[in-house]
Amino acid sequence: MPPRQFDGSRVRAVRRGKDLGQRELAAEVGVSAPTVARWEGGQDFPKGEKLPSIAAALGQPLDALFPHDGPPDLQLLRCDAGLSVAQAATIIGTSRVPVSSAESGRRRLSAAYVRPLAEAYGVTESELLSAQDCSFGHRHGASRDEQATAPRTVGEKINYLLEHGYVGQEPPSDTEIAQLVNEHAGEAAVTTADIVALREGAATEASDVVRAGLAEALQVDAALFQDDAEVNSAARELLEAIRFLGSIHRGQILGLAARGNSGGLSAEMMANINELVGELKHKLPEVPDPEVQNGE
Structure with a gap:
């Protein structure tokens, strides 16, 4: 079913009113008369x-x-421009996956795709981003800052955690992240180039082993990397807490309890922060241990 309302009987009535045959209409549209x-x-x-x-x-x-x-x-913007998913993908030089994933509300468009698609669809970049919000089910009028706090893709989550989780200290480099993922996996699961591709949106797929390794490398609950859908409310609350705590104290937030108080916080503040982070992490869904599942 097209994104717009389609009434075949109305099309037939208008066509007949124009003294236009089915074959003539078909030729104009580029389909067959039986269609x-x-x-x-x-x-x-x-x-x-x-x-x-x-x-x-x-x-x-x-x-x-x-x-x-x-x-x-x-989807409506694309269709109103008369473009198929394949044609839109060609415009941004990718497979159909980024376009179809964004339209279905599974994975947002990479920033590099916004301008060329807006131009192809005949809309402004702001209008394209608003349409994307609609595809993801965001209520009309929600602020851009509010919507931006829900990273979805693996790369968006990595970037979010690097930006907000290491305030006051140097975040791990792409090479260090790759090394930590491989150490956790016990094999060469990713390369530095793979991490860069994820963060830049050039790659969107990651195996379960890599996802688990990323969670370990960035010291967050594995549930945050389980899929590419918008994070659930509990996981989003944890990410919001990380961002908020980073904004009120220019110190280390991720793994604060485990790594100690190097930022000069009071014992009381440390206890409050650790209690908050621990409380939020416990709200995340349990992630099955693959070794337990495999009976190892």
Whole structure:
């Protein structure tokens, strides 16, 4: 079903009113006459990117012939530009995965893709980002800062933790992260280039072994790296706590209790912070131990 409302009987009525045959409409849209017949009979629906050409062929405004409810999401912007997922992917020089993942609310677009897609869709970058928020189900009017605190992809989570979790000290380098992941995995699971690719959005996939190693390397609960969906409320609360604590004290936050008080905090403040971080971490879902699952 296309993102806009499609009524085949209405298309047939408008077409007949224009004295246009099914074969003629099909030629204008780039499909076969039987395909148009199926659309009009309700046996099938056109792809969303075909709707603009159908409306143009029938001399009708797109919004009037095929209305839609609510603000536009990414899929609607793409379809209204008359582009398929494959064509949009070609514009940004990738596979279909980044486009389809963003449209389905699984993984946000890399920053490098925003401008070329906005230009291709005929909208501003701000409008594209607002449409992306709609694809991810964010309520209208939510602030950009509020929405930005929910990293989804592996790379976004790595960047978030490096930015907010090591205030006042040097965060681990890409090489150090790769080494820590490999030590945890007990094998050469990633390279420095792999970590760079994840952080820059050039790569989006990571094995379960790598995800577990990243959690260990960055000293967070493994649940944060379990999937690429928006983090759940408990995990988001932990990330928010990390960011908030980093903003009120320019010292080490991640693993604060384990690594000791090098930032000069009072014992009372240390206790409060450790209690808060521990409390939030315990809210995260349990992650099964693969060795236990395998009976080792």
